[in-house]
Amino acid sequence: VKRGKNFPALKYILNAAGGDSQETVSQIMGRGERTHSSKTKFYIDDLYDEGKYLKRHSKHRINYYKKEEFTIINLLK
Numbered sequence: 001v002k003r004g005k006n007f008p009a010l011k012y013i014l015n016a017a018g019g020d021s022q023e024t025v026s027q028i029m030g031r032g033e034r035t036h037s038s039k040t041k042f043y044i045d046d047l048y049d050e051g052k053y054l055k056r057h058s059k060h061r062i063n064y065y066k067k068e069e070f071t072i073i074n075l076l077k
Contacts, residue, residue, distance in 0.1 A: 007031055018054045
């Protein structure tokens with residue numbers, strides 16, 4: 001799903017990868033941002049990891065979403 005795929009009608013993505021790469025997040029988000037007549041928005045669930053190393057990765061992804069001005073719905077509250 002990261003590269004070279006086109007799913008314009010995609011409305012939901014679950015990112016459970018736990019990666020730290022801004023490029024990977026951008027590639028995954030790009031799948032949902034494709035325009036299609038059947039949709040006006042899409043949703044992505046990004047799992048927030050609490051582990052020793054992956055928590056840092058989760059924070060980096062959240063910061064990237066904020067920097068790109070995506071609407072964030074925090075379900076941890």
